Amino acid sequence: MKKAECEASGLNGKWFADMEERIPRGGARTRFAPSPTGFMHLGGMRTALYAYLLAKSMGGKFFLRIEDTDRARLVEGAAEAIPATLRGAGLLFDEGPDIGGPAAPYVQSERREFYRPYAELLCERGAAYYCFCGHVDHEGRDHAEHGLVSREEDPCRALPYAQGKRRAEAEAHVVRMKAPREGTTTFHDEVFGDVTVENASLDDMVLLKSDGLPTYNFANVIDDHLMGTTHVLRGDEYISSAPKYTLLYKALGWDEPVYITVSRIMRDERHKLSKRHGDPTYEDLLGEGFLPEAIINYIALLGWSPGGERELYTLAELEEVFSVKGISKSPALFDKAKLRHFNAEYIRAKAPGDFAALAEPYIRQAVKTPDVSIPEIAAILQPRCERLADIGDMIGFIDRLPDYSAEMFVHKKSKCDKSVALDMLLEALIAFQNAPDWAEGTIRAELAGIAERHGVKNATVMWPVRVAVSGMAVTPGGAVELCRILGRYETLGRVGAAIERLSAEGTAW
Ligand code: GLU
Numbered sequence: 371m372k373k374a375e376c377e378a379s380g381l382n383g384k385w386f387a388d389m390e391e392r393i394p395r396g397g398a399r400t401r402f403a404p405s406p407t408g409f410m411h412l413g414g415m416r417t418a419l420y421a422y423l424l425a426k427s428m429g430g431k432f433f434l435r436i437e438d439t440d441r442a443r444l445v446e447g448a449a450e451a452i453p454a455t456l457r458g459a460g461l462l463f464d465e466g467p468d469i470g471g472p473a474a475p476y477v478q479s480e481r482r483e484f485y486r487p488y489a490e491l492l493c494e495r496g497a498a499y500y501c502f503c504g505h506v507d508h509e510g511r512d513h514a515e516h517g518l519v520s521r522e523e524d525p526c527r528a529l530p531y532a533q534g535k536r537r538a539e540a541e542a543h544v545v546r547m548k549a550p551r552e553g554t555t556t557f558h559d560e561v562f563g564d565v566t567v568e569n570a571s572l573d574d575m576v577l578l579k580s581d582g583l584p585t586y587n588f589a590n591v592i593d594d595h596l597m598g599t600t601h602v603l604r605g606d607e608y609i610s611s612a613p614k615y616t617l618l619y620k621a622l623g624w625d626e627p628v629y630i631t632v633s634r635i636m637r638d639e640r641h642k643l644s645k646r647h648g649d650p651t652y653e654d655l656l657g658e659g660f661l662p663e664a665i666i667n668y669i670a671l672l673g674w675s676p677g678g679e680r681e682l683y684t685l686a687e688l689e690e691v692f693s694v695k696g697i698s699k700s701p702a703l704f705d706k707a708k709l710r711h712f713n714a715e716y717i718r719a720k721a722p723g724d725f726a727a728l729a730e731p732y733i734r735q736a737v738k739t740p741d742v743s744i745p746e747i748a749a750i751l752q753p754r755c756e757r758l759a760d761i762g763d764m765i766g767f768i769d770r771l772p773d774y775s776a777e778m779f780v781h782k783k784s785k786c787d788k789s790v791a792l793d794m795l796l797e798a799l800i801a802f803q804n805a806p807d808w809a810e811g812t813i814r815a816e817l818a819g820i821a822e823r824h825g826v827k828n829a830t831v832m833w834p835v836r837v838a839v840s841g842m843a844v845t846p847g848g849a850v851e852l853c854r855i856l857g858r859y860e861t862l863g864r865v866g867a868a869i870e871r872l873s874a875e876g877t878a879w
Pocket residue numbers: 402403404405437586590603604605608
């Protein structure tokens with residue numbers, strides 16, 4: 371609607387004119403518009419990411435709008451968690467409700483006065499009507515859709531505007547869209563192309579509920595226009611509602627934004643990713659020790675491709691290369707093993723001090739022994755850790771030597787059997803007792819010295835020591851690093867215990 375048109379309108383003309391004046395102009399403007407109904411699903415996070423990337427790749431603005439008009443579906447704390455989650459992932463939004471003010475989300479429930487005037491304008495134009503049938507409850511759930519009252523039977527659709535308006539002043543009502551009965555509606559989507567539906571298939575959806583709040587379907591159209599949204603990115607579950615949005619834009623005389631619909635994320639060929647079926651949300655993945663930057667990189671590629679083989683991109687690099695052309699129409703398959711691989715890459719790329727800071731809470735939880743060195747433990751974990759939550763299992767041996775079978779000393783490749791292991795451990799015990807200090811270099815030299823004196827490979831000495839001190843076949847770090855971390859006293863105790871065990875078994879060999 372143009373300014374002059376607003377002012378000419380019989381309804382709150384000045385109000386419309388002011389609203390339209392506020393619309394920020396110029397450049398791309400994208401939004402993430404979640405309903406705060408629970409956790410951040412990976413699909414939602416990906417929509418937020420694509421909206422952010424699109425704005426940034428075009429030098430535009432990205433903003434956040436909390437769509438909380440369906441009060442029955444609200445989950446406590448969810449609305450507050452969303453901005454923090456986005457910020458934690460680096461998806462910073464650019465503005466707040468006061469255009470140009472500090473970055474904060476727009477919240478639809480705080481904007482309730484913005485919607486009714488447009489609903490009334492649509493009634494006045496014959497594109498909507500006041501409905502008094504009482505088959506819509508306070509949350510906008512339409513009992514007609516459940517077979518209680520069919521659309522055709524809705525007598526309010528035929529009420530003359532003036533009559534409806536008069537009754538609406540005194541009676542409880544909702545406002546419904548008057549979907550045309552004939553013809554077709556087409557909208558264009560950048561990913562799905564032209565989508566055409568028969569108007570007869572469209573219902574008279576509720577725009578304003580009896581509590582005065584708009585439904586999501588109405589508020590998103592009004593807000594996308596008032597907030598100057600240029601590109602709307604959303605999940606494919608909205609594709610069936612999109613023709614109704616097109617009709618609203620037309621009735622209001624507004625240009626539609628560019629639609630970019632992204633396909634769903636699947637757990638397997640037939641099932642959509644779903645929290646209810648045990649699939650992880652974004653927060654679950656953080657809780658498992660996946661790094662936000664690894665998740666972001668991974669989900670960027672779930673349904674979008676930059677072309678070529680390269681897979682690792684920081685957020686800043688994604689901002690450079692993102693383009694709508696790379697978005698795929700086919701559903702994407704979530705592959706956790708691949709995410710682990712991405713995460714391991716991001717862990718390895720961290721500066722040692724930064725990784726130690728991230729790993730510290732996990733290390734402290736797993737290791738209660740005092741005097742362990744967090745940086746040293748972190749250093750052995752960093753090259754091998756795929757997920758921070760695996761740290762507990764990787765270093766649990768520090769506090770408590772697990773039960774292990776003496777068969778573990780047998781290792782063909784290291785040319786070690788139980789008798790060789792016993793010899794090597796006896797030597798190691800003496801060398802460790804006599805070592806001048808407990809530096810890594812000293813421990814290594816002592817063990818290498820044993821190998822040399824016996825004319826065996828280093829591995830023949832390292833293997834039994836590693837098993838004796840860790841009780842594990844796969845360890846973070848080799849024998850030398852493990853001994854160093856455990857300290858001389860604990861190492862001697864564990865090597866001594868292994869010797870006792872092997873000696874006791876000796877008669878049976
Ligand atoms: N509030 C909708 C949701 O939570 C947003 C859909 C849209 O982006 O328009 O999915």
